[in-house]
Amino acid sequence: MKKFYKILEEKIAIALNKKNYEIDKAVVLESNRPDLGDYQFNGAMNLAKIYHKNPLEIANELAEVLKQDSFFKEVSVASPGFVNMSISDEALISFINLDDYEYPQKNELIFLDYGGANVAKSLHVGHLRSANIGEALRRLCNYLGYQTISDTHLGDFGRPLGLVILELSKRYPQWQYFNNDYCGPYEDVPITNELLEEVYPYASSKAKEDDNYLKEAQEMTKRLQDHEKGIYDLWLKIMEVSKSSIKKIYERLNTHFDLYKGESDAESYVPELLAYLNKLDIVKDSEGAKVIDVREEDDKLEIPPMLLIKSDGGILYSTTELATIYERMKNYHPHQIWYMTDKRQSLHFTQVFRAASKARIIDSNTKLIFAGFGTMNGKDGKPFKTRDGGVMRLEDLLNDVKKECLKHLNENIIDNREDISEDIALSVIKYADMIPNRETDYNFDIEKFCDLEGKTGPYILYSTIRMKSLLNKALENGLKYNKLHLIANNFDREILLILNNFDIILEKAFDSQSLNDITEYLYRLNNSYNRFYNENHILTESDELKKESWLYLTSIVYKINNILLDILAIKIPEKM
């Protein structure tokens, strides 16, 4: 779509200039008094302060110039200095009939880090937001012309793996992997994803109660990180099993990663990173550990130093994170790196970002952006748990919602009922997940995901499919729709005004790394269209110009729906 606000804002800036007022950017807003106009300009009040004049006077001067422009149907001024503008139908019509605007390709690479799956642990509902937000942002970046690389950054080399391997060694001491003298090749062992998912929580809770066990796990983690023969080979086997199961779920979530790298990949850059850091003389000893001081003058909260090496020589989360940045800069030279994780990790990323900047691992103009999101809580406001205390697996959630969608599916649809419910379920989950503001915590409620009416994914899908069906019917009847000839009433006019917001919504979403403006916009657009649809009988309309205009309008809304749903990674089924 083309940029409507830009036109409007330029007109105002020029008009003000004519009256000898300078303004950087004339910000125009959609009117919150639709009875007075389509758009409003509030800048006269600010200019009044600068020029020490009455805001009404400035507003009147501006209105006087704008009134001469046939772009506007009406321009009025309200106290203490609001300028209200209505756009002429002719201007709206010629704007919608313009050719599509395409965002030019930019020579700027944005690296997106999201997903955050952990090896040997099943993806649970806590992983949902990261995948949904990250994937949508990746697609948004692409639509706006940026180049992207996405990486799930697997948790694959820390203590959880130490715990799993330790527990396996207790249960299956006879495995050749645990024989120090054995040199391979290894015979097949019965590791399945189910086994791993059972072993990890068991080992994790045991480590909490048993200090000796925890100590053993720490040792095992160290042995793994030291690439000890046997242990490392078993780890490779675990990776293979776990990765394929993770990929399957991400596929169902319509989420794509260019890279499935992880802590273990970054780990190989650690020696290089450490050598580099040592040269800079910013690594200090502290209580036996090695740290980087990242405090800054005006910190209100005391930021603890970033821990680089543990006192036992092992590496930590922050270490691999820093090494990951080092690796990414070296191999890909991104202009920006975006992180989509739970906002509770904010401090951790502050430390790492500061360390990266202090150590000049990033260029001075590289942007590291932490797009933290709210925690998913249960109905009780505490981090979400199922009734038996576990966290709900993502796969179970998908299946449950899918079952619910299948129940609601139109009986007349005979083919592909499974696939269609899968698509609808995806829309339910994604839409519900992306509609709250990114930063607010939200309550996970399975019933919320089973509600298929109102402001939901299926609402948008249903409207879209109905439009498609209408357009197909028109084509079957030999009707063509190439342009908008006229505005018939307030129903189609309102849609045109909403369409004008398209580009600023996308840009706002990009600037704030947040999708709720897009979900909200989709609802608003479709709600407005459905009202229009309800009030006008398009195919039976006798006025041919009206009919073509309405079909054309339908085709535009249909197109926008397709673009935005694709950005949100929601699939549109054929029927529903």
Added chain:
RNA sequence: GUUCUUGUAGCUCAGUUGGAUAGAGCGUACGCCUCCGACGCGUAAGGCCAAGGGUUCGAUUCCCUUCAAGAACACCA
């Protein structure tokens, strides 16, 4: 304890350079299919924007205080 975040309709939540009359979905109560797909559309009820103070033409928004909830605070990830 220190620091940060949050508090908006019965419930779940929108609401940014401070703007006019604070919005939506669900739920509740009424309506709308002989006509393009009713998973749709409409109407109504529902609010001291946590409380108090300040800044100014103007505050849900900025500042201060209080209350309430949550989070983070080096050898976990």
